[in-house]
Amino acid sequence: MSMNSVNSKLVKDAGHIAGEWCQADSGATIAVYNPATGEQLGQVPDMGINETRAAIDAASKALANWSAVAPKERARLLRCWFDLIIEHKEDLARLMTLEQGKPLFETRGEVLYGASYVEWYAEEGKRAYGKVFAAPTADKRALSIQQPIGVVAAITPWNFPNAMITRKVAPALAAGCTVVLKPSEETPFSALALMALAEQAGIPAGVINMITSSQAAAVGKVLTDDSRVRKLSFTGSTRVGKLLYGQSADTVKKLSLELGGNAPFIVFDDADLDAAVAGAVISKFRNAGQTCVCANRILVQDGIHDAFVARFKQAVEQLVVGNGLDDSSTLGPVINQAAIDKIAGMVDKAQSEGASLVTGGQRHPAGELFFAPTILTGVTQQMEIARQEIFGPVAPVIRFKDDAEAIAIANDTPYGLAAYFFTESHSRIWKVAEALEYGMVGINEGILSNEIAPFGGVKESGLGREGSSQGLEDYMETKYLCMGGIR
Ligand code: NAP
Numbered sequence: 001m002s003m004n005s006v007n008s009k010l011v012k013d014a015g016h017i018a019g020e021w022c023q024a025d026s027g028a029t030i031a032v033y034n035p036a037t038g039e040q041l042g043q044v045p046d047m048g049i050n051e052t053r054a055a056i057d058a059a060s061k062a063l064a065n066w067s068a069v070a071p072k073e074r075a076r077l078l079r080c081w082f083d084l085i086i087e088h089k090e091d092l093a094r095l096m097t098l099e100q101g102k103p104l105f106e107t108r109g110e111v112l113y114g115a116s117y118v119e120w121y122a123e124e125g126k127r128a129y130g131k132v133f134a135a136p137t138a139d140k141r142a143l144s145i146q147q148p149i150g151v152v153a154a155i156t157p158w159n160f161p162n163a164m165i166t167r168k169v170a171p172a173l174a175a176g177c178t179v180v181l182k183p184s185e186e187t188p189f190s191a192l193a194l195m196a197l198a199e200q201a202g203i204p205a206g207v208i209n210m211i212t213s214s215q216a217a218a219v220g221k222v223l224t225d226d227s228r229v230r231k232l233s234f235t236g237s238t239r240v241g242k243l244l245y246g247q248s249a250d251t252v253k254k255l256s257l258e259l260g261g262n263a264p265f266i267v268f269d270d271a272d273l274d275a276a277v278a279g280a281v282i283s284k285f286r287n288a289g290q291t292c293v294c295a296n297r298i299l300v301q302d303g304i305h306d307a308f309v310a311r312f313k314q315a316v317e318q319l320v321v322g323n324g325l326d327d328s329s330t331l332g333p334v335i336n337q338a339a340i341d342k343i344a345g346m347v348d349k350a351q352s353e354g355a356s357l358v359t360g361g362q363r364h365p366a367g368e369l370f371f372a373p374t375i376l377t378g379v380t381q382q383m384e385i386a387r388q389e390i391f392g393p394v395a396p397v398i399r400f401k402d403d404a405e406a407i408a409i410a411n412d413t414p415y416g417l418a419a420y421f422f423t424e425s426h427s428r429i430w431k432v433a434e435a436l437e438y439g440m441v442g443i444n445e446g447i448l449s450n451e452i453a454p455f456g457g458v459k460e461s462g463l464g465r466e467g468s469s470q471g472l473e474d475y476m477e478t479k480y481l482c483m484g485g486i487r
Helices: 049-068 071-087 089-100 104-127 163-175 188-201 216-225 238-247 273-289 302-316 337-352 403-411 426-435 468-473
Strands: 015-017 020-022 029-033 040-045 131-133 141-148 151-155 178-182 208-210 229-235 254-258 263-267 295-301 356-359 374-377 394-400 418-422 440-443 476-483
Touching: 015 049, 015 188, 029 188, 040 188, 049 141, 049 151, 049 178, 049 208, 049 216, 071 089, 071 104, 071 163, 071 188, 089 104, 089 188, 104 163, 104 468, 151 163, 151 216, 163 178, 163 188, 163 229, 163 468, 178 216, 188 208, 216 229, 216 238, 229 238, 238 254, 263 273, 263 403, 273 295, 273 302, 273 394, 273 418, 295 302, 295 403, 302 356, 302 374, 302 394, 337 356, 337 374, 337 394, 394 403, 403 426, 426 440
Parallel strands: 151 178, 151 229, 178 208, 229 254, 263 295, 263 418, 295 394, 374 394, 418 440
Antiparallel strands: 015 020, 015 208, 029 040, 131 141, 141 476, 356 374
16 A cells, blocks of 8 residues: 555645745755555655755745734634644555554544644643732833744654654744754655645645755754744754754754663552553553653562463553554564664664563564564663663563662663553552653653643753643743833
């Protein structure tokens, strides 16, 4: 099955600048492949420096009008975009499975999850408030107003090709900002389909501009060097996030950085075993282990270790590996050859360092980019697999004795995005939740992200929050007004 199964209105093979669908100046293109089959799905323009400058020009030009549109009208347009996304959810899901690989039940979930940010910020944009302060002297009045930051550059990854875009674009637009977006070259079609629906919703020309490119570093440099771009919102690896952080210093941009993670998933002796196993499976194997909040290390207390591993093995062996378009599949391929080679290398290295294989451990016959769901036990915090983001369907299990040891292992990483733990003790819930150095903590829960909550990390996992009212504030500046001479 190919792109023919998707509504042709949503299949765009052009970038979008100043309200026009356009090709690269050079005519160059990037091929996009289905990771489940290796089939070429189509191609998109390989844009570069000039097109990125043109997109910034367009966003700057559109800014004055868009920021002057009443928040209620911006909300109406966002709501219209939301309705169109929902109307086309099946096509968007199919398109995403084709270019990204995850099973249809997951892409259907991501389309709804992505749309929830558009709906939320359509509502939240109407509730951006200023403040009136108690003035220090009788002849003064002091207040603050909230204003859009300006032109926003957004750079997004391939693992959530829809939601990572709506999570940035919807609050930016609700706040009155305009956007230049560069999606990942691995998954541009989902981004362009969202663009087509935004255009249909009536979002004016130049408010959202999209650059597809294989020259991420060059495009990123134009976006960070341009002083008209007042904010950069990036989701991706910590390595690239640090690079963009440095590049943004010269123009002192506001930054939102949603970077990598190394999530601990802690199972205490008193955990509900069924809930812990179900939570570990969903947290670890969703999107074939390619989420930033994936359980990266499964820490299990001595007393429950063997029972947990036995049940976890049973559950993992029930995962159905296969093409995501097949409704029975629950585990799809990883994104590309480099990813599968890295995962296979990490699993081999962990075994050479002393870890034991419980299940899986090798590539899966379903196709070149499929890896069998894998559990390793006897992993220690010193091994590479416990220190690096795996980004694949591999669960390393670390055994621990007591709460202090679990917390020490959990925090022994430069990352601080998501953490999870399972316990039935309310004292432990508070003590452990407070001790974990993470931006988000799932307590007896393997899935924690939604539009109402502030999503983001601490330490080297990033800056800022997406979702919630905080996600809107991150696209606004506070301006203080001091009025004197009041008699
Ligand atoms: P990545 O290599 O950092 O790429 C992310 C985006 O940055 C892509 O659009 C990429 O373009 C672009 N890029 C690459 N090099 C760049 C440069 N020098 N300058 C400007 N842009 C550049 O990350 P990825 O492999 O796509 O995504 C996986 C990573 O994202 C993981 O570390 C994961 O944890 C993280 N992530 C974090 C969150 C979060 O919310 N914290 C959510 C999802 C993913 P191309 O793809 O076209 O090269």
